[in-house]
Amino acid sequence: MELKIFESPAEVARAAAEHWLNLNPKSVALSGGSTPRALYQLLADPNEPFREQVAWDQTHFFFTDERHVPPDHPDSNYRMVDEAMFSRVPVPQQNIHRIPAENPVAEDAAKVYESDLRKFFGEAIPAFDLIFLGIGEEGHTASLFPHSPALNETERLVAAPFVEKLNTYRITMTLPVLNNGKSVVFLVTGASKSKIVREVIETARKPDLYPAQAISPTNGAVSWFMDKAAARLCSTSNSSNTAAESDLLNKNP
Numbered sequence: 427m428e429l430k431i432f433e434s435p436a437e438v439a440r441a442a443a444e445h446w447l448n449l450n451p452k453s454v455a456l457s458g459g460s461t462p463r464a465l466y467q468l469l470a471d472p473n474e475p476f477r478e479q480v481a482w483d484q485t486h487f488f489f490t491d492e493r494h495v496p497p498d499h500p501d502s503n504y505r506m507v508d509e510a511m512f513s514r515v516p517v518p519q520q521n522i523h524r525i526p527a528e529n530p531v532a533e534d535a536a537k538v539y540e541s542d543l544r545k546f547f548g549e550a551i552p553a554f555d556l557i558f559l560g561i562g563e564e565g566h567t568a569s570l571f572p573h574s575p576a577l578n579e580t581e582r583l584v585a586a587p588f589v590e591k592l593n594t595y596r597i598t599m600t601l602p603v604l605n606n607g608k609s610v611v612f613l614v615t616g617a618s619k620s621k622i623v624r625e626v627i628e629t630a631r632k633p634d635l636y637p638a639q640a641i642s643p644t645n646g647a648v649s650w651f652m653d654k655a656a657a658r659l660c661s662t663s664n665s666s667n668t669a670a671e672s673d674l675l676n677k678n679p
């Protein structure tokens with residue numbers, strides 16, 4: 427587990443964009459929510475170096491999860507990424523693999539998405555070159571929420587759990603996929619995440635309570651790209667009083 431701490435959300439986005447260029451991924455799973463928007467906007471910004479360097483026509487974009495809404499809904503992760511990035515870059519439409527969350531039956535949307543994944547990656551478990559994740563204040567990641575039965579899924583690639591807290595279904599990649607990523611990057615910013623970050627990174631492993639602790643790639647690396655505000659309660663951030671890269675011993679074997 428690698429911890430990278432930066433001064434600001436803008437620096438986190440820039441570091442993530444540079445990581446992307448270094449990897450030159452052919453398959454990327456994009457996270458939703460609000461945190462990664464800055465990264466997507468930066469990658470698409472014509473006044474920044476990234477737009478010209480990303481191999482848009484050779485990269486296939488998937489989503490780690492989606493809300494159970496149509497793609498034009500304000501809550502849609504696809505809509506967020508389309509507005510921030512896809513609509514502003516030369517990515518071929520066939521390279522965008524949207525979760526069909528407009529399907530009235532979330533379970534059917536999950537099945538369709540699973541077949542899309544299997545068609546692209548073959549029958550093996552998808553091995554994404556790069557996966558972005560976020561974390562909720564209660565420890566969820568993707569749409570794997572605390573105590574969700576989807577956390578115990580070992581065969582299916584995509585699940586459609588009902589999320590009691592939100593009173594809605596979600597569609598989400600499961601741990602077999604998320605833990606098969608070659609580079610899995612948590613993007614976390616803001617003081618509101620500092621408590622859960624410390625819980626997840628520095629306390630004993632309780633993945634049913636903190637699903638983000640279940641992310642431990644078998645053949646890959648997990649990194650946390652955070653600003654100082656999100657990392658402020660972590661023991662390692664107290665020792666580094668400047669924005670610096672801190673390798674943190676893996677506290678959750």
Ligand code: 6PG
Binds near residue numbers: 462492503561
């Ligand atoms: C989603 C995300 C979810 C997100 C966290 C953090 O669909 O909302 O996949 O897992 O990463 O909830 O969200 P913020 O970035 O908005 O804090």
